[in-house]
Amino acid sequence: MDKLFIDLKEAIINGQTQTAMDKTKLLLRKGVGVHEIIKKSTDPSFKELGEKMQKGEIAIPDVLMSARAMLAVMYVLEPIIASYKGFAKGIIVIGTVAGDLHDIGKKLVAMLLKSRGYTVIDIGIDVTKEAFVEAVKKYKPDVLAMSSLLTLTLVEFKNVMEALKESGLRSKVKVIVGGAPVNVKYAKEIGADAFASDAFEALEAVDDLIYNKIGKYSL
Ligand code: B12
Structure with a gap:
């Protein structure tokens, strides 16, 4: 299971939209909750990307690809998030x-x-x-x-x-x-x-x- 979280994180960082969506769906099918996916995959990918961006190790088009992959993950999670009371952040x-x-x-x-x-x-x-x-x-x-x-x-x-x-x-x-x-x-x-x-x-x-x-x- 841990490998799946890492695979999803890597797919987001590498801007692999389809893979990121597939890994997210797989985690959900295995009964993993949205918060755990965010905590173990989405958030660490943001953190890593932020560090790379600050050090100038990643180009803007690549960041945009990663952002698109992250959006795709959220698209998969969106219906579940919407059903959570109090999750809507603002x-x-x-x-x-x-x-x-x-x-x-x-x-x-x-x-x-x-x-x-x-x-x-x-x-x-x-x-x-x-x-x-x-x-x-x-x-x-x-x-x-x-x-x-x-x-x-x-x-x-x-x-x-x-x-x-x-x-x-x-x-x-x-x-x-x-x-x-x-x-x-x-x-x-x-x-x-x-x-x-x-x-x-x-x-x-x-x-x-x-x-x-x-x-x-x-x-
Ligand atoms: C691409 C670009 C353009 C494109 C814009 C295309 C588009 N769809 O956006 C085009 C060709 C249209 C353009 C036009 C012009 N541009 Co121009 N452009 C740039 C360039 C090369 C990159 C900007 C960019 O997209 N960066 C990438 C993004 C990801 O970074 P960012 O925008 O800085 O955003 C980050 C942060 O600033 C922050 N951020 C941004 N917004 C917000 C908002 C909030 C709330 C928060 C919290 C954070 C935040 O987070 C972002 C992501 O990390 C910059 C040079 C540069 N390196 O910045 C010049 C630059 C901004 N342009 C400049 C100029 C002069 C112009 C023109 C006047 C040129 C001209 N003579 O016609 C026109 C102005 C047109 C107009 N009225 O707006 C100057 C501005 C100088 C100044 N300080 O005033 C720059 C700095 C180039 C230069 N060195 O001379 N430009």
Whole structure:
């Protein structure tokens, strides 16, 4: 059985979607629970990928393949997870700010959050402050996640924060920001609740925000 957990972990890391799905189904058929699969295969694969990514040992397209394999595993687990009371981890609305068309990093963050059990509503790229506010009203997310890859569009974070305040929604939603030019100082300055520099950190940070933990990514 232990080998099956390792096989699944390796399949995710190597981005082998079909193998990952097959191994997951096999584990379920053997009576293994979802939490055990996540604990022994999915989580360790995230951890290992995060370490490889930080050391620059893995290229982004490979990470995207791994993320896709992880999503496929979650697709198999989804109906079972849905039947678990209290397992739904929370709702995240994510978007790239107005003027910015970069979406690879945002998609990666969204995919990893989804594969960790979050409901993620991706509202796309070039999202205006009005559209962010509308999305918060409509979906009532636990966390609003904003991405900006351009220095020029960083100011949009501030604009959205002000728009949230003006519409009385700021206290109802936690805000996390990220993207290559973003740093802790700027995130603090605009009054965000958390900042994370990559998709793996984002997972930890969002967990902290939702479970009201003052983790290392909280501001
Ligand atoms: C691919 C790319 C493009 C593609 C985007 C395709 C797409 N579908 O996204 C295209 C060709 C369209 C493009 C266009 C432009 N680009 Co460009 N682009 C890049 C490039 C090479 C890679 C970005 C990327 O996808 N990285 C991979 C992902 C996985 O990493 P990431 O985005 O950083 O995301 C990670 C973290 O930042 C974080 N993260 C991201 N979002 C979020 C959100 C949250 C909430 C959290 C917690 C974390 C988080 O987690 C992610 C995963 O770990 C970068 C250079 C670089 N190395 O970053 C330039 C870069 C971002 N681009 C740049 C520029 C200048 C432009 C253009 C203005 C070029 C031009 N003259 O037209 C246009 C702007 C268009 C626009 N209005 O947006 C500059 C920006 C400089 C700056 N600081 O302002 C860069 C840095 C290149 C450079 N060195 O000059 N670009």
